[in-house]
Amino acid sequence: MKILHTADWHLGKKLWKFSRLEEQVTVLDEIVSIVERENIDIVLIAGDCFDQINPSTEAIQLFYATLFRLSRNGQTCIFVVSGNHDSPERIDAPSPLGGYNQIYFTGQFNKKIDYIDNDYFTFIKSEPGFVELVKKNEKGHLRLLLTPYVNELRLNQEIKQGEGRTHFTHIMTQYWKDQIAQHVDGDGTTLIVTHLLFSETDFAGESGEEKPIIYSGGTEPLKPECIPDLVDYVATGHLHRCHSVGDKIWYSGSPLAYSFSETDQVKGVIVLETEGNRTSTRRNVPLSSGYPLKKKTFSNIKEAVQWLQNNQECYVELHLVLDSFLSYADQQLLIGAHKRCLIVPEVIGQTKEERNQGPDLTLPIDELFKSYFQSIKNSDVNDDIMDMFNEVLATKGDS
Ligand SMILES: [Mn+2]
Structure with missing residues (x-):
């Protein structure tokens, strides 16, 4: 399967008083072209779809129009998770319609997707925060752990914690471990789609670019050790520069330069290819829209x-x-x-x-x-x- 990973569209974002919507229209056109040209099967949107909890009508329309075009009438399957800028409920709202075009939303933590099989995909399993599917007439199973942004407060309400597991890192480590233990059996490629802050050291955060979640949501950055061995790739969002934390965790970065700390960054999307049961290749496809x-x-x-x-x-x-x-x-x-x-x-x-x-x-x-x-x-x-x-x-x- 061919998978495209993007994040941090921040639709409706302004620079000073200037709207960036025209550039967002152009850059999303570019992403649609990549999906068509590369014949992408799966699109992963790793949070911060909108810039605000209450986005403008123009931003909302652009979002849905783009998802519809990306889906190519159900030929491409799209998974969206919410970021810290999104309203989880708003992201989930169009779920009753999305399935008919293979557009699936996970706004709220541990949501179960109501899938609809079509001519291109067969779903094997759907559980809270987890989905497994195959492409028709192909062997490789794709498993997705759909883990939207969640802060410690919300997580405490969602998950009953075991004793001595009060830290965010411990809760998430155990959550992913449990998900794998409960749902993963047999061969396949396993990916996490999320919008969380990862760091190899104790503190990360790039000044000016995005406030570290530790300030905005009271949540500590996660270490690569949180990710179970069986996971092949983590598609995350939040930081706007394309880079990895460890070998498996990747930030695709934002499609446009949104702040002055991003001026020298090459913007793009990540394309992954899975062969049978492994992610065989990973490459960056650059995007050129937007003003410097x-x-x-x-x-x-x-x-x-x-x-x-x-x-x-x-x-x-x-x-x-x-x-x-x-x-x-x-x-x-x-x-x-x-x-x-x-x-x-x-x-x-x-x-x-x-x-x-x-x-x-x-x-x-x-x-x-x-x-x-x-x-x-x-x-x-x-x-x-x-x-x-x-x-x-x-x-x-x-x-
Ligand atoms: Mn973010």
Whole structure:
């Protein structure tokens, strides 16, 4: 069987105020093309399908439209597990419809899939958190342990713990061990599909990229030793860089660069091939959609505008090191020069202490305004703004 592993689509995610939906449409088109070109049998989506618990209608539509296209009328079987950004219930909601196209959702922990056999696949077994299937007229069995993101609190409600097994690592180790012991017999390929944080050392997490789950859900990273020997491959999500933890646990990474820590990463999906009872090959198929993310620093407005005009096909965080506050006119000039630009003005030579001094109330009102402006904007007021302030002050006197 040919299996495609992807994760962390984060549909509906924005960069600053800019929607990334158009790029998401394009990159999902790319994934659909790969599935068609490679004649993929199984697609695994390892969590964080959406960026938010309550995604936009556009994001939801894009998700279902893409799943439908990926399924190729039931020729490709799709398994989705939820990530920490997803609502487990929302992920499960379309389950009554999905089976007719071989689209199966595991939003909630230990969910049992209601499968529907078709011309391409025969299901052997479905148990809570576990499914086994074969491709018609082929021998190799595929077993999937479908383990969505779960935090320690939720896990404690789901599983009755044995004595002395209170840690997340211990619970998950035992859970997977039990799943294997209960359901796996005979030959076949066994995969875990999940959205959990794995680390070979005691603490992992890549700054800026994704908050480690340890902060967002109170759950510790899992060690590769948690994975039973019988498992051939772990398809996980959460970290946005394609990499492995140990030999078996793989992050496919996100299809687009979503933060500045991802700027140099090659984005893609992972394609696995199983021969009889083993995963025989694993390769990365790169994705090329989406704009790169850039950071630039200028101290001259003209040079900044020129650079922006010549570099349209990217997102840019534009740092401006200036000796006075950025004027409205210059700001408009910069905004007009680029569609995907965030302007970060910085003013030279100011210390925090200078900004934090309280106002001297004996000063005249224009001086107080200057100091107020400085405290709010972290920058000296310029003549344009001072003129405007005086104008407002004069108008007040008239009425
Ligand atoms: Mn995540």
